[in-house]
Amino acid sequence: MASRVENYLAHLDRLSxxxxxxxxxxxxxxxxxxxxxxxxxRNLPDDLATALTYGLSLAHHPDxxxxxPELCLSxxxxxxxxxxxxxxxxERLRGSCPFSYGNTINFGERISPDSPLTAFVVYAPAVVxxxxxxxxxxxxxxxxxxxxxxxxxxxxxxxxxxxxAAHDLKSFWDPDWDPYDFTRLAAV
Numbered sequence: 001m002a003s004r005v006e007n008y009l010a011h012l013d014r015l016s017x018x019x020x021x022x023x024x025x026x027x028x029x030x031x032x033x034x035x036x037x038x039x040x041x042r043n044l045p046d047d048l049a050t051a052l053t054y055g056l057s058l059a060h061h062p063d064x065x066x067x068x069p070e071l072c073l074s075x076x077x078x079x080x081x082x083x084x085x086x087x088x089x090x091e092r093l094r095g096s097c098p099f100s101y102g103n104t105i106n107f108g109e110r111i112s113p114d115s116p117l118t119a120f121v122v123y124a125p126a127v128v129x130x131x132x133x134x135x136x137x138x139x140x141x142x143x144x145x146x147x148x149x150x151x152x153x154x155x156x157x158x159x160x161x162x163x164x165a166a167h168d169l170k171s172f173w174d175p176d177w178d179p180y181d182f183t184r185l186a187a188v
Contacts, residue, residue, distance in 0.1 A: 007137040008054055008070075008148060012039060015132055019044055024080070026055070026087040030094065033058050038087035040080060048180055050074040050127055051083035057148050059094035067134070067147030069099040072125040075155065076180045081112045086153060089120065099151055102169035104161040111155055115182040119161035121169065125152030126179060154179050157186040 021039035036055030057068035
């Protein structure tokens with residue numbers, strides 16, 4: 001019988017066509033909750049580095065009623081700091097941030113020395129099909145009881161984070177900006 005994490009990894013293996021990720025462990029600072037692990041993929045898809053977390057969904061949050069999130073980030077960069085930042089956000093904020101669409105998170109510093117971006121916004125992941133964002137990780141015989149929702153994390157400028165917090169995500173989201181470009185100018 002497959003475990004929760006085995007079901008999740010099997011889903012990621014199917015999505016990546018078996019490409020082996022690099023596993024980046026983030027030690028837990030939450031008593032009684034296991035570590036966070038980031039699965040970091042290079043050139044998946046195409047020229048993007050994509051990272052997904054596992055361990056955020058081990059925590060509880062009152063807003064999580066129909067499943068629990070895990071995070072997905074894709075950038076056009078070889079700098080593994082992006083994947084590490086994603087893992088640290090998941091570990092540090094699990095249980096306190098709902099990671100709902102439109103949530104903004106101030107990282108507090110540049111995520112990478114090559115980028116001016118210091119914050120994130122949560123939205124649907126651009127590199128995972130909608131149908132593949134809902135993952136049933138229930139053990140056999142309990143299907144539908146343990147659901148993970150993959151949510152996208154998009155690095156943004158601090159001024160954009162403030163704009164979204166003051167207005168809403170819908171007023172910011174523009175299909176003309178490149179969410180994978182970590183050197184882009186602020187869109188507001």
